[in-house]
Each structure stands twice: as C-alpha cells, then as structure tokens.
Amino acid sequence: MILRVWSTICAQNVYEFKCSGPKACNFQTTRLKNVSHTQKRKSKTTFNAYSVANGDVAVMKGWTGKILRVDLSREKSASQEFDADFALKFFGGRGFAAKLLWDETKRGVDPFSPENLLVFATGPLTGLPLPSSSKMVVAAKSPLTGGYGDGNLGSWAAVNLRKAGYDALVVTGTSRKPSYIAIVDGNVRIEDAKEYWGMGSFETERKLKEKHGKAVGVLEIGQGGENLVRYATVVSQEGRSGGRPGMGAVMGSKKLKAVVVEGKKEIPLADEKRLKELGVEGYQSVLSRSNYKFWKRQGTMSTVEWCQANCVLPTCNFRENVFDEAASISGEFMEKLKVTQKGCPNCNMTCGNVIEDIEGNQSELDYENVVMLGSNIGLGDLKKVAHLNRLADDYGLDTISLGNTIGFVMEASEKKLIKEKLEWGNHDDAKRLIEDTVRGEGVGKLAAKGTRAAAEEIGQGSSNWAMNVKGLEISAYDCHSAPGMALGFGTCSIGAHHKDAWVISWEISFGRESYGPEKVAKVLEFQRIRGGGFESLVTCRFPWIELGFELEWYPKFFEAATGVRTSVEEIYTLGDRVYSLIRAYWVREYGSRWSRTMDYPPPRWFKEAPSKGAQKGVKLDVQGYDRLLDEYYVRRGWDKNGIPRQTTLQKLGLADVAQTVGKT
Numbered sequence: 009m010i011l012r013v014w015s016t017i018c019a020q021n022v023y024e025f026k027c028s029g030p031k032a033c034n035f036q037t038t039r040l041k042n043v044s045h046t047q048k049r050k051s052k053t054t055f056n057a058y059s060v061a062n063g064d065v066a067v068m069k070g071w072t073g074k075i076l077r078v079d080l081s082r083e084k085s086a087s088q089e090f091d092a093d094f095a096l097k098f099f100g101g102r103g104f105a106a107k108l109l110w111d112e113t114k115r116g117v118d119p120f121s122p123e124n125l126l127v128f129a130t131g132p133l134t135g136l137p138l139p140s141s142s143k144m145v146v147a148a149k150s151p152l153t154g155g156y157g158d159g160n161l162g163s164w165a166a167v168n169l170r171k172a173g174y175d176a177l178v179v180t181g182t183s184r185k186p187s188y189i190a191i192v193d194g195n196v197r198i199e200d201a202k203e204y205w206g207m208g209s210f211e212t213e214r215k216l217k218e219k220h221g222k223a224v225g226v227l228e229i230g231q232g233g234e235n236l237v238r239y240a241t242v243v244s245q246e247g248r249s250g251g252r253p254g255m256g257a258v259m260g261s262k263k264l265k266a267v268v269v270e271g272k273k274e275i276p277l278a279d280e281k282r283l284k285e286l287g288v289e290g291y292q293s294v295l296s297r298s299n300y301k302f303w304k305r306q307g308t309m310s311t312v313e314w315c316q317a318n319c320v321l322p323t324c325n326f327r328e329n330v331f332d333e334a335a336s337i338s339g340e341f342m343e344k345l346k347v348t349q350k351g352c353p354n355c356n357m358t359c360g361n362v363i364e365d366i367e368g369n370q371s372e373l374d375y376e377n378v379v380m381l382g383s384n385i386g387l388g389d390l391k392k393v394a395h396l397n398r399l400a401d402d403y404g405l406d407t408i409s410l411g412n413t414i415g416f417v418m419e420a421s422e423k424k425l426i427k428e429k430l431e432w433g434n435h436d437d438a439k440r441l442i443e444d445t446v447r448g449e450g451v452g453k454l455a456a457k458g459t460r461a462a463a464e465e466i467g468q469g470s471s472n473w474a475m476n477v478k479g480l481e482i483s484a485y486d487c488h489s490a491p492g493m494a495l496g497f498g499t500c501s502i503g504a505h506h507k508d509a510w511v512i513s514w515e516i517s518f519g520r521e522s523y524g525p526e527k528v529a530k531v532l533e534f535q536r537i538r539g540g541g542f543e544s545l546v547t548c549r550f551p552w553i554e555l556g557f558e559l560e561w562y563p564k565f566f567e568a569a570t571g572v573r574t575s576v577e578e579i580y581t582l583g584d585r586v587y588s589l590i591r592a593y594w595v596r597e598y599g600s601r602w603s604r605t606m607d608y609p610p611p612r613w614f615k616e617a618p619s620k621g622a623q624k625g626v627k628l629d630v631q632g633y634d635r636l637l638d639e640y641y642v643r644r645g646w647d648k649n650g651i652p653r654q655t656t657l658q659k660l661g662l663a664d665v666a667q668t669v670g671k672t
C-alpha cells in the first residue's frame with residue numbers, strides 16, 4: 009500500500025510512505041517532487057476532520073496516530089485516527105491545537121460554551137527518553153482574549169497520554185455535574201467529581217492519586233478555574249501549570265475538574281536503538297554545558313539581577329524598570345532559602361526552585377512568578393512572594409496575569425479610581441485581592457476579568473496602563489527601552505507572552521536603541537523555532553535557550569522517532585505555518601474589530617517614561633515601532649493590517665484557510 013502525503017514541511021517536497029499494512033508499517037521515506045495533495049477520504053467517525061478509512065491509515069511511527077475525543081454533554085468518548093498529512097503538516101502540540109480549533113470551532117463561539125474545544129496535545133517527542141521532553145500543550149479559544157489561547161506544561165499526564173495510546177485529548181460539551189475524565193485500565197470513563205469540586209489543585213491531585221495510584225498523571229483545576237477566573241490555568245504536580253489565557257477557566261466551564269491518565273504502552277518508534285543512543289548522548293551533552301551547574305542552582309531566577317542591571321525589571325505595574333529591593337527577591341537571595349528543586353519528568357535540568365513561604369509551606373519559584381508577584385506589585389520579601397505564588401498555584405491562577413492584574417488594581421487604588429484601598433508592596437492587600445478574585449467578590453470581581461476588561465469598566469484613561477496585548481497580560485520584561493522585545497510581545501500568537509520571542513537578552517547586547525530590521529529578523533527567528541518548533545514538537549526550549557543545546561539535535565530526534573527526515577529550516581517553515589494559521593484564527597474571531605493596533609504594546613510604554621535608573625526618561629518611539637511592525641508584516645507575508653495574504657497561506661499549505669481569511 010502506498011500512501012502519498014503532501015509534505016507539510018515544505019510545499020515543494022512530497023514524501024511517499026510505503027506501508028506494508030495497518031498493523032506492521034515500516035515507513036520508507038523518499039522525497040518525490042510535485043505530487044499533488046492526497047485526496048481526503050471521508051471520516052468514519054462522527055468527528056469529521058482527519059480520519060481516513062481504516063485500511064488506509066498508516067500505522068505511524070513517532071505518533072500514536074490517535075486523538076481521544078470526549079464529549080461531556082453526551083457522555084461519550086471515541087478514538088479517532090488521524091493521517092500522515094495532518095501529522096506531518098502540524099507535528100503536534102500547538103500545531104495540532106491550532107488546526108483543530110480552526111476547523112472545529114465556529115466563528116464567534118463563546119469560549120465558555122459547550123462548543124468550545126479544550127485540546128490537550130502532545131508532540132512526536134513527548135514522553136520519549138530525550139532531554140526535557142515531557143510537555144504538552146493545552147489550548148482553547150480564550151475567555152481572556154477572545155482569540156487563540158494556549159500554554160504548555162510538563163507533566164506525567166503528558167507522558168502517560170502518549171503511553172495510553174493517544175497523541176491528543178480533545179474535550180467538547182459541558183458536563184451536567186462536576187466530572188473528571190479517567191483514562192485508566194485501558195478504558196475511558198467520565199467519573200463524578202463532586203467530592204473534589206471546591207478543592208485546591210494540590211489536594212485534588214493528592215486525592216486522585218490516592219484513588220487511582222501514584223503512577224497516574226493528573227491535570228486539574230483549582231477554584232480559579234471552577235469560578236471562571238479568565239486567567240485560570242491547568243495545573244499538575246503542584247506547580248507545573250499551563251494555559252495562561254484561561255484554559256483552566258474553559259475546563260471549569262465544562263465542569264471538568266481533572267483528567268487522570270495511566271499509560272502502559274510503548275510509544276511506537278521508527279528507530280528505537282538510534283533514539284536511545286541519541287537520548288543518552290543528548291542528556292550527556294546537556295550535563296556537559298559550562299553553565300549547567302549554575303542553571304541547576306538558580307534556574308531562571310538569576311534573570312532578576314540581570315533585569316535590574318539592565319533596567320527592564322517590571323516595577324509597580326511597569327511604571328518603573330528598576331526596583332529598590334531587587335536584591336531581596338534575587339536569584340542569589342533565593343539560593344540561601346532554597347530547600348529543594350522540582351521539575352518536569354524526563355528533564356535533567358530541573359528549574360523549579362522551592363523555598364518555604366511565610367507559613368512554612370513549599371512554593372516553587374521561577375523568574376516570572378517572583379517578579380510579577382514581587383517587584384511588579386512593589387513587594388520585596390521573597391517569602392511573602394512565595395506565599396502569593398503558592399496561593400496562585402493552588403487556586404490554579406496564572407501568576408503572570410495575576411501579578412500584572414494586582415499591579416493594575418493597586419495603581420487604580422492609588423489613583424482613587426476604585427474605592428478599595430490596596431497599597432504597593434502590601435502582602436495582606438495582595439492576598440486578600442487574590443482570595444476575592446477567586447470568589448468573585450468586591451474588587452476581585454473586576455480583577456478576575458483581567459486588565460483589559462477591568463480598564464474598560466473603570467475607564468478614566470486606565471487603558472493606558474492596563475499592561476496587556478490583545479487582552480493577555482504582559483510577562484516580566486519592561487520594554488520602555490527595548491523595542492525588539494516590545495515587538496515580540498506585540499506579535500506573539502496568544503497575546504503578550506515572552507515565550508515565543510524572548511529576544512531581550514540578545515537585544516540588549518546588540519543595541520537596545522535600534523529600531524532596525526535586525527530586530528524584526530530576530531523576533532521572527534525566535535517565533536519560528538520557539539513558537540512553532542518547540543511548541544509543536546512538543547519539547548522544552550530551555551536546553552537550547554539556556555544551555556546552548558544545538559537546534560540540530562531536534563531533526564535527529566524527530567527522524568529517530570518518526571522515520572521522517574527534516575531539518576531546522578523545515579521546522580522554521582512549520583513555525584511560519586502555525587503562526588499564520590493562528591493569526592488567521594484571531595482575524596476570523598475579531599472580524600471588523602481587527603486592526604494593526606491589536607499588535608501594539610500598551611500606551612504606557614510610549615507615553616510615560618520611567619523616573620529613575622539608567623533608562624530614566626526613555627520611552628518607546630511610536631513611529632519606530634510602526635516601522636518594525638511594517639517590516640514584520642512584509643517578512644511574514646501579511647498585509648499592512650497584519651492579516652495573512654492569500655498567497656502566503658497557500659504557500660504554507662493552508663489553502664482552506666485562505667478561503668476564509670487573506671483575500672488580498
């Protein structure tokens with residue numbers, strides 16, 4: 009049997025798969041030229057997207073080839089096969105999620121409606137014995153932004169999902185009562201979660217492990233997700249969390265408290281021996297890096313000192329970029345308090361630094377949560393910061409959006425735009441606000457909606473200092489004097505997030521004052537590899553970004569897992585495809601409300617300069633930023649409003665998307 013698939017990696021290259029049958033497939037990949045797209049066959053399941061008739065499905069290597077579908081309204085589940093076209097075109101993780109959301113959510117769908125999809129997607133490297141490879145992406149239409157939303161987290165649940173025989177879990181519908189999905193003993197069950205509803209994420213996971221055994225992986229929500237806080241996350245293993253733009257709230261809207269996964273199968277591999285060899289070499293290579301030991305001591309925490317020294321440390325709602333008490337929340341200070349270290353499965357560079365908070369409980373710290381719940385709210389006591397962070401993890405709230413929103417509310421209080429009194433740096437005020445946010449009481453009701461919606465309600469110019477892009481709160485880098493990083497925030501696929509284009513370190517060594525095209529090139533390069541490659545493969549970016557683990561490892565890992573040759577350049581193209589698809593999703597959802605101003609950072613960075621530090625008086629130049637944006641759109645093949653052109657979408661293999669978006 010020969011299954012021809014249009015290469016997803018490059019529209020000019022086509023792979024031919026020789027498949028000896030559905031049970032024993034041995035891919036032999038050869039490149040062919042100019043072969044047309046395989047005709048789509050009709051689905052055999054009620055889910056219409058990617059299934060082909062059983063006899064035609066190649067038993068794929070690297071991927072399990074299956075998506076588990078659970079419809080909570082109908083209390084039904086089904087295993088759906090996907091074909092090589094889908095796998096090679098989108099790889100997994102973010103690529104899978106973006107395509108599924110594009111195809112299966114109707115334009116304008118209410119994020120909290122049963123019709124919204126909640127996607128948990130792994131990639132072809134997830135769960136394999138390779139460096140930092142236990143991540144999954146959780147995605148949905150976001151209740152915070154109204155656009156595409158996702159995030160990644162490392163968890164045994166990701167590893168086990170693959171070992172249960174699925175690359176992704178897609179949840180639709182809404183349960184009539186609190187429920188959880190149990191993928192155990194080779195069965196999929198929807199179980200009653202009444203006894204867990206109202207519990208924090210830590211206790212929920214503990215109890216579910218008591219019931220199902222320690223070997224299961226668990227994904228859960230805390231009270232934040234239950235009560236639809238718009239930046240509630242999905243949590244696992246007391247501190248791993250993902251889905252900043254409210255994926256935990258989408259889970260709560262479906263009355264889905266948790267997903268429990270047991271995995272006992274082998275993940276199918278094209279070349280198991282080679283993959284094991286590469287894994288051993290890869291782990292050793294990580295260990296041999298010159299900064300490995302320092303990374304293990306501090307993880308991302310040393311960024312506090314670096315940001316303070318370079319005047320990019322968010323302070324008091326991004327009003328300033330140096331913090332007088334930075335030393336007391338620094339990496340060096342954290343080391344003195346550190347009691348242990350945590351991390352994701354399959355990782356030998358674990359980065360979660362654990363200290364005890366003011367109540368003696370353990371709290372897992374990294375740069376983002378310390379700064380957003382520390383300097384950004386004027387709090388310079390690391391144990392108190394750790395306490396707020398632990399509350400956020402247990403409630404299942406995104407620490408970045410939470411710290412950003414607390415900063416916004418404190419500033420609104422200072423300006424007397426709200427009646428509640430919250431003072432900068434006051435731990436009790438911050439704690440009370442977090443609790444009110446989860447309960448939806450007092451000013452917490454406002455805070456639960458995030459900064460964009462809160463500013464719209466308060467008015468009086470507060471949108472100028474509501475620090476978000478497209479509704480997603482900015483993470484912990486001040487960009488008054490970092491235009492490249494501002495562009496990274498402005499154009500990130502989910503709203504303002506540092507993950508896809510963390511160019512600030514490069515930018516400051518290169519020349520922060522420049523608004524030249526090299527900034528655009530760097531943002532694009534990072535978005536391709538970080539926002540496209542790592543998020544779709546799915547694997548952690550830190551070995552590469554922090555220890556210099558070369559990108560060339562990943563095509564080798566991919567080939568050993570799947571049998572398909574690829575290259576870094578082809579992964580870049582994957583990144584472009586995923587980015588344009590996600591942009592098309594935003595444009596489709598926003599319709600006439602879409603404009604290039606959606607890609608602008610908040611007015612504060614253009615209008616109000618910081619009052620101290622070496623970058624005192626410096627602010628972003630609006631014309632300069634517009635030049636960067638114009639150049640970015642040209643290089644992406646998008647029009648002057650940031651809408652993908654039809655030709656661009658077609659070139660990327662997204663002809664179906666081009667029919668809806670990108671008429672120019």
Ligand code: SF4
Nearest residue numbers: 140351352355359548
């Ligand atoms: S480096 Fe940190 S985030 Fe990445 S896989 Fe390891 S523990 Fe997880």
